[in-house]
Amino acid sequence: MIGDTGQLMQQIVIGLTKGTYIAVIALGYTLVYGILELINFAHGDLFMIGAFLSLIFISLFGLDPKTSSGLTIFFSLIAILGLVMLCTAFLNAGIERFAYRPLRNAPRLAPLISAIGMSFVLQNVGIFLGDGLIWGKAADAIGSDALERVSTAMGSQSVAPKNIPDLLPKEQVFFIPAGLNFSYKDLLVVVVSLGLLAGLYSFVRFTKLGKAIRATAQDRDAARLMGINADRTISVTFLIGGALGGAAGMIVGLYNGTALFTMGFTAGLLSFTAAVLGGIGNILGSALGGLLIGLILALSDQYIGARWSNAVIFAILVLILLFRPTGLLGQEGGQKA
Amino acid sequence: MPNTKRYLITGGIGFAVGTFFLWNYPNLALGSAIIGGLVIAALCLLYSAPLPDMVKGGLIAGLFGAVMTIVYGPDKPGVAIIAGMLSGLGAGLLAFQRKPQATPQDGAALGAGAGAIAGAWTALALFLTAFVIAPAAGVDASEFAEHLSETVILAHAMGLASDILILLFVLVFCTITGALLGAAAGAARALPLRPNIPLLAVIALPVILIPLIDRAGNLLLLDALIPIYIFILLALGLNIVVGYAGLLDLGYAAFFAIGAYTTAMLSSPHLGINISFWLVIWVAAAVAAIAGLALGAPTLPLRGDYLAIVTLGFGEIVPILFRNLGGGPPTGTLTLRFFGLPIGIEQMDLTGGNKGINPISPPNLPLIGNFEPSNKIPWYYLLIIIMGLAIFFINRLRDSRQGRAWMAMREDELAADAMGINVVRTKLLAFSMGAMFSGFGGAFYGAFIGAIFPSSFDFSVSIILLCMVILGGLGNMAGVIVGGLLIQGADKMFIPKGAELFRDIADQRALTTGGSTVGVSALQDLTQQRLLLFGIVLVVMMLIRPEGLLPNERRKAELHSDDDPININSVAAEADADPSLAA
Numbered sequence: 076m077i078g079d080t081g082q083l084m085q086q087i088v089i090g091l092t093k094g095t096y097i098a099v100i101a102l103g104y105t106l107v108y109g110i111l112e113l114i115n116f117a118h119g120d121l122f123m124i125g126a127f128l129s130l131i132f133i134s135l136f137g138l139d140p141k142t143s144s145g146l147t148i149f150f151s152l153i154a155i156l157g158l159v160m161l162c163t164a165f166l167n168a169g170i171e172r173f174a175y176r177p178l179r180n181a182p183r184l185a186p187l188i189s190a191i192g193m194s195f196v197l198q199n200v201g202i203f204l205g206d207g208l209i210w211g212k213a214a215d216a217i218g219s220d221a222l223e224r225v226s227t228a229m230g231s232q233s234v235a236p237k238n239i240p241d242l243l244p245k246e247q248v249f250f251i252p253a254g255l256n257f258s259y260k261d262l263l264v265v266v267v268s269l270g271l272l273a274g275l276y277s278f279v280r281f282t283k284l285g286k287a288i289r290a291t292a293q294d295r296d297a298a299r300l301m302g303i304n305a306d307r308t309i310s311v312t313f314l315i316g317g318a319l320g321g322a323a324g325m326i327v328g329l330y331n332g333t334a335l336f337t338m339g340f341t342a343g344l345l346s347f348t349a350a351v352l353g354g355i356g357n358i359l360g361s362a363l364g365g366l367l368i369g370l371i372l373a374l375s376d377q378y379i380g381a382r383w384s385n386a387v388i389f390a391i392l393v394l395i396l397l398f399r400p401t402g403l404l405g406q407e408g409g410q411k412a
Numbered sequence: 413m414p415n416t417k418r419y420l421i422t423g424g425i426g427f428a429v430g431t432f433f434l435w436n437y438p439n440l441a442l443g444s445a446i447i448g449g450l451v452i453a454a455l456c457l458l459y460s461a462p463l464p465d466m467v468k469g470g471l472i473a474g475l476f477g478a479v480m481t482i483v484y485g486p487d488k489p490g491v492a493i494i495a496g497m498l499s500g501l502g503a504g505l506l507a508f509q510r511k512p513q514a515t516p517q518d519g520a521a522l523g524a525g526a527g528a529i530a531g532a533w534t535a536l537a538l539f540l541t542a543f544v545i546a547p548a549a550g551v552d553a554s555e556f557a558e559h560l561s562e563t564v565i566l567a568h569a570m571g572l573a574s575d576i577l578i579l580l581f582v583l584v585f586c587t588i589t590g591a592l593l594g595a596a597a598g599a600a601r602a603l604p605l606r607p608n609i610p611l612l613a614v615i616a617l618p619v620i621l622i623p624l625i626d627r628a629g630n631l632l633l634l635d636a637l638i639p640i641y642i643f644i645l646l647a648l649g650l651n652i653v654v655g656y657a658g659l660l661d662l663g664y665a666a667f668f669a670i671g672a673y674t675t676a677m678l679s680s681p682h683l684g685i686n687i688s689f690w691l692v693i694w695v696a697a698a699v700a701a702i703a704g705l706a707l708g709a710p711t712l713p714l715r716g717d718y719l720a721i722v723t724l725g726f727g728e729i730v731p732i733l734f735r736n737l738g739g740g741p742p743t744g745t746l747t748l749r750f751f752g753l754p755i756g757i758e759q760m761d762l763t764g765g766n767k768g769i770n771p772i773s774p775p776n777l778p779l780i781g782n783f784e785p786s787n788k789i790p791w792y793y794l795l796i797i798i799m800g801l802a803i804f805f806i807n808r809l810r811d812s813r814q815g816r817a818w819m820a821m822r823e824d825e826l827a828a829d830a831m832g833i834n835v836v837r838t839k840l841l842a843f844s845m846g847a848m849f850s851g852f853g854g855a856f857y858g859a860f861i862g863a864i865f866p867s868s869f870d871f872s873v874s875i876i877l878l879c880m881v882i883l884g885g886l887g888n889m890a891g892v893i894v895g896g897l898l899i900q901g902a903d904k905m906f907i908p909k910g911a912e913l914f915r916d917i918a919d920q921r922a923l924t925t926g927g928s929t930v931g932v933s934a935l936q937d938l939t940q941q942r943l944l945l946f947g948i949v950l951v952v953m954m955l956i957r958p959e960g961l962l963p964n965e966r967r968k969a970e971l972h973s974d975d976d977p978i979n980i981n982s983v984a985a986e987a988d989a990d991p992s993l994a995a
Contacts, residue, residue, distance in 0.1 A: 114717050174951050181958060183716050184660050188882065189954040191875060195947025209435070347721065386732040389725035396718050397710050
């Protein structure tokens with residue numbers, strides 16, 4: 076049936092690689108849904124902002140695969156990852172403070188609509204960041220070379236896809252005669268993503284703040300009566316979710332080599348599907364869902380046709396919601412009216 | 413400080429607007445600052461000033477007329493007449509929101525006052541256009557006067573020669589028309605009649621007159637108005653689903669697409685089927701209604717936000733289907749690979765793929781013949797008839813047993829179920845009825861544009877429609893129409909025309925001061941910048957007025973409920989809430 080085993084293996088590798096970063100984005104959805112029962116529609120766009128920010132920082136640092144040494148690139152990328160995560164974390168917490176917190180006791184759909192609005196606003200922030208003319212003006216005003224580099228990287232078309240320099244090493248990690256490619260680039264994506272997943276899991280599982288997050292997610296009022304500052308806990312959750320979204324944006328940006336202001340919509344839908352598949356509100360579930368969705372996506376690209384992939388993903392989402400709304404690892408009934 | 417939050421939001425919006433202008437038109441720094449300031453001032457005034465409804469209504473409607481006049485002003489000053497009419501009418505309708513028990517005399521007085529304010533605003537805007545904006549945009553005075561006198565047939569007849577006299581005539585005309593229509597609207601609204609035939613007549617008057625004025629002045633407004641009306645029709649359908657039944661639908665554009673594609677497939681040379689438009693429009697509505705059932709059936713058990721996501725998925729899948737069911741590889745077979753084995757399916761080019769379907773046959777009437785793309789007037793009246801029927805039908809539907817069942821379900825599904833309402837049937841009917849109207853809209857759209865593409869039915873279309881419904885007021889038809897006029901007016905008239913005008917002014921300035929011209933670049937991502945506006949509208953409406961501009965009373969009570977017994981924040985929030993809002 077399957078034409079070529081090597082090709083299948085290759086797709087599985089691609090799928091698992093994609094799956095790990097889909098899982099990281101899905102975590103942002105899961106965390107917020109777990110604590111607020113809100114589908115944070117703007118999370119995908121936060122991921123997009125992360126990709127843009129990483130490109131901006133890479134240009135500011137002046138990293139170039141041709142001239143910079145490997146060590147410089149390595150340490151700069153770690154620094155940039157930290158910076159991007161910091162920016163998106165505070166952006167996400169700010170959005171929560173401004174657009175969701177006032178609606179905490181509104182009917183359920185009000186925060187969702189607000190989140191959709193925020194998603195559109197963030198897309199325009201992406202366009203704004205991608206406008207090389209603005210960076211050029213700023214560079215002229217201050218006379219800075221770094222800003223000039225950003226301006227060059229962005230180009231004059233603010234809505235066009237941006238190229239992110241290919242900074243990750245492309246050597247093969249191991250080589251299987253069947254033609255299976257697994258490069259250091261793939262390995263890095265997997266390692267960083269899994270590291271983030273593990274870090275988040277242990278944070279929520281073993282720290283005091285993590286316990287506060289779990290308590291607030293279970294019963295906000297009871298947690299409040301136990302002396303947990305619910306608002307602050309929710310802010311922390313958004314900080315973490317934002318940091319993960321930004322990190323995923325940087326990883327994907329470097330992996331695919333492009334950033335586009337609409338990339339958040341598709342990625343967000345994939346990740347949300349992954350979160351629902353694994354069981355929304357469940358961290359391990361998100362990881363599992365992400366891997367499965369990555370696999371399905373890669374196989375569907377190969378064996379059905381890339382142009383059907385989005386439809387396949389949606390069909391899966393609908394089927395999960397219809398037959399097992401709690402997802403694979405979800406515990407409580409998701410059908411409360 | 414009771415209103416601190418509002419002023420912060422207001423200031424934020426004004427700042428954002430100013431920044432937006434500055435970004436697009438860098439050499440109009442002063443103008444951008446003025447616009448941002450004006451937005452802040454207008455919002456603050458509308459928020460906090462304890463103005464009577466008459467003045468508020470006049471100001472709001474007048475703002476609409478003024479903006480319309482200014483953006484069209486330099487090339488088409490005659491638009492001011494239509495703007496004056498519309499804004500006077502709107503002012504009359506808004507004039508006594510908190511006085512529902514007014515007598516017709518009261519209504520007329522209030523309406524006249526509000527209409528006069530709105531007309532005066534419009535007139536003032538025209539004055540500004542003539543003496544400030546048109547020269548800045550490089551339109552010389554004689555040209556302006558010529559445009560103006562083209563519209564004012566009466567001015568010709570009266571032999572008014574001088575430009576200033578024509579201008580004065582239009583100024584007075586705007587104000588008087590505004591006042592008259594405002595008075596009529598006010599009086600009609602206060603009549604103790606249901607259904608309100610006089611009110612409908614008053615509203616219908618400018619709606620019917622617009623094409624005639626448009627033709628007289630060669631204003632070309634209909635090109636923008638017809639799509640606006642189509643979108644309002646769609647929003648009315650969406651309002652059934654979201655506003656009445658309380659089911660958040662994020663994929664409504666799918667039904668629009670289904671209606672349009674049904675029409676395109678059944679009445680174009682594309683598949684060789686060419687059924688008359690008058691039949692196809694019913695087929696399209698029926699197909700859309702069935703699609704509504706198909707979406708509704710599986711989503712019955714889902715909760716609010718999950719339902720929203722499933723509808724979003726549906727809205728994404730449908731355009732993908734239309735994109736992929738046709739226009740395949742040129743070999744004539746559509747290759748679906750099933751586990752690596754290519755399966756050749758004889759290529760049925762159903763939908764034309766990405767290229768869409770072109771041309772679509774126009775409707776045909778015995779007296780008029782084929783509806784021509786060049787002559788918009790028959791299209792306009794056909795659409796008005798469809799809209800009128802839809803409004804009538806939805807109105808009756810809302811007050812029927814079924815409509816009451818929708819609202820009961822929206823407010824409490826469990827209680828409605830316990831009271832014997834068949835929730836399954838109620839939900840399915842809401843979906844299919846809502847979809848049916850978008851089927852009509854889609855059919856008309858397909859025939860009117862004469863060609864359709866899958867990209868016209870994106871997610872953003874669903875969001876814009878949702879925006880219209882939310883801004884106007886969920887579950888209130890008048891609100892939805894107003895919201896539709898505002899959002900679509902911004903989308904199809906104000907923003908494109910305004911951008912053009914600003915570009916002209918910026919270029920003109922650059923010519924005189926020797927700076928760089930803006931060129932086309934400022935307009936290139938206008939489509940995206942529109943979406944920024946809609947995003948902001950959604951967020952701000954949720955924060956400050958979730959019930960919309962013209963709320964439905966019952967809905968308003970729901971949205972301001974507070975069902976959380978131990979909530980420290982909400983108590984504090986209530987304490988500094990604005991007492992005037994607690995109606």
